[in-house]
Amino acid sequence: MRIICVSRGSKTHGKDFAEALAAKLGYHCLSREELFEEAVKRRIPIGKLETAIVMRRDTSEALSIELEHYKALATSLLCERALENNIVYHGRDGHLLLPGVGHILKIRVVLDLESRINLVSQSLNLTRNKAKQYIENVEDDRRSWVRKFYNVDWDVFTLYDMVLNLSQMSVQNAALAVCSMAQLPEFQPTPSATAALRDLLLASRCRLRLSEDEKARRLNVKVRASEGIVHVTYPHGAVKGLENITTLIGGVEGVREVVCTAAETNILWIQEAFEPEGPSYGSVMEIAASWGAAVELVKFTPGDSEEVASPVPAEAESEEPSGWRETGIIDDEDRTYQDETSDIARLYARLISDGKAGRKRTLQGSQKTLLNSIDRATSYRLIILDGIFLTKGTSTRKRLVTEWSNALSDSLKVPVLTIDQIVSKYHFGPKQTVQMIACAALAGLSLYTVFHFDDQILAFLSRPELKWRLVSMVAITAFVPFFAQVYGTVTSSVLKLFKFD
């Protein structure tokens, strides 16, 4: 079950390259066009979807549900094929289709503009300018498709493993070079990758099962799976027809348990060891309740420090890199399935009883493992990263947590906070009350002073001598921002109190 994904633009020899690669390696070749055909067979209005995205219209809810259906179909087909055989997939979105599966070789194929223009003008019989226009349009459409579907930019090259420019290389030779690379250990399936693939497959099958039911088809629900437990989140409006979901999904092969959670958004909570009875649970729940968010748990044990520190050798070093050692889900069935007394299991049980449960997963490995495991298509409003690197000293731990938070927020564009930061930002406790009262008092005092002595103050401000005018100018430019700041704190605290954010 090796997977190579080729992402290509139009007329970049990408298809030829993928086919040559598949032929050389003896892998199965699967293209996005085949996925489209399959979607058409299953009554998913794929043409309509494409037009809507290309025209940049706001997609209606019905259409975004169809989008989910297509995604589920594409994922399930890809996972099925990948679990049976080694595959080469080619399409615009190759590198994004299987989020969280670590060992995929992701290749982007490009060609210089001049050659592409020639190819287009020959095959479509267009003038040079028209051909250029055509390429730019198609490229734009792809960009919006990828943005709509996966919420990332197509042109961010750090999302690929490598980019090949076929302007000068022949398709055959490029394929040959990649062939040998595909054999390297870092692209071989790991237990964690297989598990992630199975989770994706299960979730997408469940989603497809819902799409086959007349009633459930219209529900805007998100389905995710982990270790046989299927999580269904639905927004507030979709409560009707919910009873159905459990029965429908329960019938899918491989489902051990179905958990339904009503949620508008998600919070991801990453910690090495959880304290199910600790005070942090309450703080997190407070936000989750005010946002209507489901809480997804990741129990994450970082790999050894060497792996964490510097995978790319610094400029000065010339020694061998440590390389990535992929470790993954602790694939010890007895432990993950049966340890009902573990911290994460108890916390999870609490979340279920409060109706806020998202997924729960246990991971181990490097920063890259963690980054790869987070699904970019799920909307997270907040990531909580706290209490990892428990074996390290306090200052080291603090530094590492900051580093990882930065990496996470850089990569996912979601705020990453520790529990303490959450409390100070969202919690309205005694400290905030004191601050608010103090600021209100200051503002009140300022107002009282100004209005009580208004005659004197105004007289002072309008003195004609330059000296006094300068003094009043300085006074005004200092006092006004001060008042704005103080009073601004009061208003924002009041609004926070009413959860108006």
Added chain:
Amino acid sequence: MGDLFIALDLTTCFQVILLGFIGGVLSGFIGSGGAFFMTPGMMNLGVQGVVAVGSNITHKFGKAMVGARKHGEMGHVDKKLGIFMLVTALLGIRLAVWISTSLFGSGGGHGEGSGAAANLYISLVFIIVLFFVSISMLRDSLRKREEGDSGPSKRIATWLSGFRLFPMIDFPVADVKVSLWVILIVGLAVGYLAGTIGVGGFLGVPAMIYVFGIPTAVAAGTELFLAMFMGAFGAINYALEGFVDIRLVLLLYLGSLLGVFIGAYGTKVVNERIIRLVTGVIIILCVISRAVAVPIYLAQLKLLVLVDPSLYPMLNSISKAILYLSGLSGVFIILFNVGRGYIRHRRAISSINT
């Protein structure tokens, strides 16, 4: 002193707070401005035009300081463009302050004539500029319905890029080349308007997008940069001339800081086309309200008597009524939507939590 600063009783105080609130909601909602409402509003309360503008700029400056500290980032700023614009805009402000204050001094010196010249002048500039702004805004929001989103038209920019008068200056971040003279003119105009009526961003952003042809994000970022310095400079200038009524500034804050949050929340729940439409209508009503007041100033200057003097109080009330009508109905629409969105959100969450 009685000439310059009005006496404040409780009703007037309340009205100023209300003005601040409406202006705040509008500015949070549109993303910039609010001055177009607060300046005429204060003038209707009897505040001298110069004082209204001066207090308004000071108010804006304080808000910008807090805002800039809160965001802590300027995003896409073409600093080179910003500096060029800023230098000319500061000249423009200086010019505007000079014109306003000298007109204020020239208006007969005492009695009702004092300040009328400045009032008239400020009102006229206000009417002309905002009339065009609102018309283009309304046209934009109505046209958007038929066509798809086609991005800003580059027609003016292309036409102007033919205007290659030496020296051309290259702006690396925005990736455009503009003649120095064009920048000087636009900067001067932006500064002049900011100084005269306290409205700068309305002109600066579209000018940068349409005239220079720079990307919208860069235009907005550069405008933020400009606004902070221009606000500070305007505030310093008016304060130096003694035309800032600190009481009015504080009262404006009482309303506006609350309003800004609510207005900003509104953008999340209200469709963008409606935002433009509402704004356009509000601005045009502001323009009409100011236009109604013009005959009073004309007569005070003994230039022209258009209507029977006995009708002046009525004209003033009509002007005030139109202004409040526009502001209140705009705010009502926004608040209604905000409230609905807020309640829907809370209900959704409580239904989830139960």
Added chain:
Amino acid sequence: MAIITISRGLKSGGEALARELEKRLGYKCMSREVISSCARKYNIMEEDLYQKLTEAPSLWHRMTKEHSRYLIYVKCALIEAARQDKIIYHGYAGPLYLDGIEHVLKVRLEAPLDLRIQNMVDDTGLSREEAAAALLKVDEERRRWVKFLYGKDWYDPALYDFIANLGNISLDTAGEMIEMLANSEEFATTTRSVNRLNDLLLESEVLAAITADDRIWDQNIKVAAQKGAVTIRGMVKSRKLRNLIVETAESVKGVTRCNTHISLASDQLRGGIFGHD
């Protein structure tokens, strides 16, 4: 047999990759050496040269005399070095100066920002924020520099033959891949590509000679060479300058013939564009 250029952002592991390739292919690694030899050849302080090459364009984007000279000198030196073949160049402006030469394999390294920041922190002892700011600043400066001088987008993938993301693949793997590509027939040194390289060198040397002359350094002209025959196109202000340019070009060693298509600004104003042979 090929020439490999490596481009990357600061602290992306470019030097390590160059060493790795040196070991695998037995090519010669070069970076600063090109600049040193350039400094020696044209009698410039090396530090001065290096600084001019790396500093950001001034606020006014004006090219000074020194600036344009140094740039063309470095180009000459780089092409001169490239003629040795079997080199790995991981210094300044590789893919830009060796554009259009078929046996040049243009490699770019990408690394996730946080890893680069970490490397920067480890090497310099800066705080994370400082390191991040410094990196972003250098990236932006480079991008602007490349855009300004060469009219190309530093991030355009079509500028490179192969981009490796060191966040996802190991240095070893990237090295192996590059080794295979460098040994493939597409990047083999051929008579044609060597000829092109020699032409490129002659073009740059003529341009260097013209730029070295205070009277004509800033003229807007283009030089093309083919086997010793040089063609100069452009527009200058006066007949005198035109003759001076032709003289200078003809004096360069290796120039056998000089065709000029230089029009005079005054002619163009009158409506005629004339060339003369």
